[in-house]
Amino acid sequence: MHPEIEPYEAGMLDVGDGNLVYWEVCGNPDGKPALVVHGGPGSGCRPGMRRHFDPERYRIVLFDQRGCGRSTPHASDPATGLRHNTTWHLVADMERLREHLGIDRWLLYGGSWGSTLLLAYAERYPERVSEIVIAAVTTTRRSEIDWLYRGVGRFFPEQWERFLAGAPGTGRDGDVVAAYARLMEHPDAAVREKAAADWCAWEDAVLSGETKGAANPYGDRPPAARLALVRICAHYFSHGAWLEEGVLIREAGRLAGVPGFLVHGRLDMGGPLDTAWELNRAWPGSELIVVADAGHLGGAATRSHVLHALDAFAARP
Numbered sequence: 001m002h003p004e005i006e007p008y009e010a011g012m013l014d015v016g017d018g019n020l021v022y023w024e025v026c027g028n029p030d031g032k033p034a035l036v037v038h039g040g041p042g043s044g045c046r047p048g049m050r051r052h053f054d055p056e057r058y059r060i061v062l063f064d065q066r067g068c069g070r071s072t073p074h075a076s077d078p079a080t081g082l083r084h085n086t087t088w089h090l091v092a093d094m095e096r097l098r099e100h101l102g103i104d105r106w107l108l109y110g111g112s113w114g115s116t117l118l119l120a121y122a123e124r125y126p127e128r129v130s131e132i133v134i135a136a137v138t139t140t141r142r143s144e145i146d147w148l149y150r151g152v153g154r155f156f157p158e159q160w161e162r163f164l165a166g167a168p169g170t171g172r173d174g175d176v177v178a179a180y181a182r183l184m185e186h187p188d189a190a191v192r193e194k195a196a197a198d199w200c201a202w203e204d205a206v207l208s209g210e211t212k213g214a215a216n217p218y219g220d221r222p223p224a225a226r227l228a229l230v231r232i233c234a235h236y237f238s239h240g241a242w243l244e245e246g247v248l249i250r251e252a253g254r255l256a257g258v259p260g261f262l263v264h265g266r267l268d269m270g271g272p273l274d275t276a277w278e279l280n281r282a283w284p285g286s287e288l289i290v291v292a293d294a295g296h297l298g299g300a301a302t303r304s305h306v307l308h309a310l311d312a313f314a315a316r317p
Contacts, residue, residue: 001051017084022070023063027055037110037118042232044069057314075228111135137276139248140241159205166198181234196230210295252282260286261309265294
């Protein structure tokens with residue numbers, strides 16, 4: 001990883017609907033523009049994300065998507081409405097941020113939910129994207145959502161039963177994600193907190209083969225961050241991320257001429273490899289690297305491939 005750096009510029013962008021989106025810029029003010037698109041949805045950006053980029057060659061932009069991180073109002077507050085928090089609102093926010101910073105074209109980097117969002121942006125504004133790097137490809141199809149919150153349960157039957165039990169009245173064939181979305185809007189704070197804890201316990205179970213149980217990437221978050229994450233995730237996934245099924249792969253031809261570098265772990269239980277494979281086949285000029293011993297969180301080999309790609313793209317005009 002590159003050295004730790006601090007932003008030289010930061011602010012709160014008014015994106016309308018009462019939302020202020022936190023953004024920051026670090027690295028070289030005259031360097032190649034790059035935007036980091038964080039996952040979740042609702043995770044917020046982290047300082048370590050800056051370290052994927054050579055600070056001498058990149059102008060690195062990070063932002064917290066609506067309702068999470070340092071953006072306001074925060075989704076952990078039940079009074080914060082989510083009606084204006086959708087995929088297409090976030091795409092518009094990204095474009096508004098680009099214009100605000102005076103950037104013509106930028107490289108996009110992200111993974112997991114971040115890959116879904118950056119693909120939606122890039123397919124709408126391909127002329128504004130110079131390159132794309134993705135680690136852990138997702139397109140948030142309903143089939144992918146169903147796998148993560150139902151199908152993969154065959155590998156974790158005990159934990160999935162507990163996850164299902166956290167939404168009473170939801171049968172094995174019911175819409176468990178929609179049930180959790182309703183629980184996260186419950187007027188009783190204790191109900192919301194239990195639902196968030198149950199959701200995070202399931203997410204951590206799916207990742208347990210990668211963390212070896214030593215860490216809980218979801219459950220160990222601070223309470224407010226955990227509430228916002230689960231509330232936003234359930235909101236997005238219960239609506240299929242407001243995307244036509246399969247549209248991001250079907251429309252990947254719009255990215256012809258935009259170099260893409262995809263890295264995906266063969267052992268990714270939460271987001272199986274076939275999505276990355278299908279995207280690579282539909283996207284002219286993209287390259288897919290499959291890391292044999294990596295999962296959704298990646299690891300040293302995944303990180304090495306990402307750093308290599310970003311270093312190589314830094315040299316492109």
